[in-house]
Amino acid sequence: MRVSLKRLFRKIEEINRRYRTPRIALSRGGRAALEFLRLYLLFLVCLMVYKFILLVN
Amino acid sequence: MNVFSKLYYKLRKMWKAIQLYLVIAGPGIVVMVADNDAGGITTYAATGAKYGYHLIWFLLLLIPVAYYVQEMTVRLGAVTKRGLAEAIFDGFGATWGWFALVDLMLVNWLTLVTEFIGMTAALHIFGVPPWLTVTAVVLLMAIIVLNGRYWTWEKIALLFCALNLIYIPAAFMIHPSVSDIVKHGLIPNFPGGFNGQLFFFLMANIGTTIAPWMLFFQQSAVVDKGMQEKDIPWGKFDTLLGSALTVGVAIFIVIVTGTTLNGTDIASAGQAAEHLMQTDRYVGAFMAIGLFDAGLLGAICISLASSWAFGEIFGWAHSLNQNIKQAPWFYASYFFALITSGLVVLIPGAPLVLITLFVQVIAVTLLPAALVFLILLLNDPRTMGDYRNSGWQNLIGGFIVAAIVALSSLYGISIMFPNLFQ
Numbered sequence: 294m295r296v297s298l299k300r301l302f303r304k305i306e307e308i309n310r311r312y313r314t315p316r317i318a319l320s321r322g323g324r325a326a327l328e329f330l331r332l333y334l335l336f337l338v339c340l341m342v343y344k345f346i347l348l349v350n
Numbered sequence: 351m352n353v354f355s356k357l358y359y360k361l362r363k364m365w366k367a368i369q370l371y372l373v374i375a376g377p378g379i380v381v382m383v384a385d386n387d388a389g390g391i392t393t394y395a396a397t398g399a400k401y402g403y404h405l406i407w408f409l410l411l412l413i414p415v416a417y418y419v420q421e422m423t424v425r426l427g428a429v430t431k432r433g434l435a436e437a438i439f440d441g442f443g444a445t446w447g448w449f450a451l452v453d454l455m456l457v458n459w460l461t462l463v464t465e466f467i468g469m470t471a472a473l474h475i476f477g478v479p480p481w482l483t484v485t486a487v488v489l490l491m492a493i494i495v496l497n498g499r500y501w502t503w504e505k506i507a508l509l510f511c512a513l514n515l516i517y518i519p520a521a522f523m524i525h526p527s528v529s530d531i532v533k534h535g536l537i538p539n540f541p542g543g544f545n546g547q548l549f550f551f552l553m554a555n556i557g558t559t560i561a562p563w564m565l566f567f568q569q570s571a572v573v574d575k576g577m578q579e580k581d582i583p584w585g586k587f588d589t590l591l592g593s594a595l596t597v598g599v600a601i602f603i604v605i606v607t608g609t610t611l612n613g614t615d616i617a618s619a620g621q622a623a624e625h626l627m628q629t630d631r632y633v634g635a636f637m638a639i640g641l642f643d644a645g646l647l648g649a650i651c652i653s654l655a656s657s658w659a660f661g662e663i664f665g666w667a668h669s670l671n672q673n674i675k676q677a678p679w680f681y682a683s684y685f686f687a688l689i690t691s692g693l694v695v696l697i698p699g700a701p702l703v704l705i706t707l708f709v710q711v712i713a714v715t716l717l718p719a720a721l722v723f724l725i726l727l728l729n730d731p732r733t734m735g736d737y738r739n740s741g742w743q744n745l746i747g748g749f750i751v752a753a754i755v756a757l758s759s760l761y762g763i764s765i766m767f768p769n770l771f772q
Contacts, residue, residue: 312440313443316441317726319442319726330719331449334718337758337759341708344708345704
């Protein structure tokens with residue numbers, strides 16, 4: 294189990310290294326817009342999960 | 351004689367074109383029809399029962415929406431020969447890549463749960479216990495994917511797609527009023543005015559017509575099938591045909607429940623089938639069979655979308671053309687997703703119907719994230735060359751993203767301020 298987990302983490306590190314430099318260059322504004330969109334969508338999902346819990350209870 | 355030879359030449363040319371299409375056909379039709387999965391059938395059945403024919407016009411609008419979104423994956427897959435997950439990692443780096451992958455895994459797993467909910471509900475009508483349905487489905491899907499050939503898998507999937515058309519005869523059997531359908535369904539209107547419930551239904555309908563897994567699935571299928579740049583026009587036609595087919599089937603489901611159960615609050619397609627059994631045994635049975643087929647088709651495709659994406663990123667062998675020894679992790683992740691999601695359905699007292707509807711809504715809320723990456727990738731001139739997005743395609747793509755974000759926001763606002771839209 295420990296060996297498998299180690300191998301998995303090593304693989305993830307390798308993936309992170311391989312894709313460290315994005316091929317498509319985004320402007321600072323573009324990156325900020327994407328970041329904002331990501332956080333906003335996650336916020337909306339949290340709201341929906343809240344509504345789901347309300348309905349279940 | 352000249353006329354006959356010309357006619358013969360034209361017919362031969364047409365037949366060759368059909369033959370060529372039949373070779374290329376598959377990813378577009380399979381992904382679109384599989385999109386009418388168990389959650390989709392439940393959403394359409396509930397929409398018809400709740401609003402009658404009033405939202406048919408909205409479903410029609412989803413044909414171009416689904417087409418424009420999905421045809422981008424055909425171009426990207428045929429040109430880059432890589433799946434969307436790998437393309438996002440490569441184009442935007444590991445941070446965004448992991449976000450997209452985790453997002454996909456989560457939504458796919460939740461959607462798989464809804465497929466099992468649909469399948470167990472459908473067979474429960476015929477007296478089959480849920481544990482037996484889950485076991486039989488896992489075994490059946492093992493037989494299908496362990497065939498070891500993409501083509502065989504695709505042909506079996508196409509057979510299930512054909513069964514999805516069962517709702518068309520069901521709609522004719524209940525003799526709906528065509529004039530009512532035209533009068534109420536084809537003129538844009540918002541039944542009951544703007545309120546949280548309407549936003550929820552509109553979002554659930556979008557969420558079931560275009561979903562994140564579809565983007566990843568179709569692109570990977572295009573790559574696994576080995577489609578080339580020259581095949582793109584046929585791939586687009588395949589996608590267009592699939593879009594029309596999926597919305598067509600959705601409309602027939604709305605007609606079935608809109609005619610027979612209008613004004614009833616239907617919680618699930620299984621419940622709709624049970625109600626329909628009391629009015630017309632055959633229509634009810636068709637509804638249940640269609641629901642099971644939809645769940646099975648959805649499960650086959652969604653679990654593959656996850657395994658393909660994982661394989662691309664982790665560098666595992668990830669093709670249906672490889673057997674279990676050659677691609678052990680590909681099949682292991684496939685069965686892991688399948689079995690764990692099947693087990694959720696067996697939890698006593700789980701709110702299965704609510705889960706089904708909410709998964710559609712969460713899927714559509716997260717869709718813009720994947721969609722923005724897709725549009726940005728399609729605008730990379732170095733990779734896409736002549737196949738990059740035109741100004742119009744960007745405008746349409748941008749509009750779709752904006753519309754989905756706006757609708758999700760409205761629903762979010764209706765959750766925070768429930769009295770605002772009453």
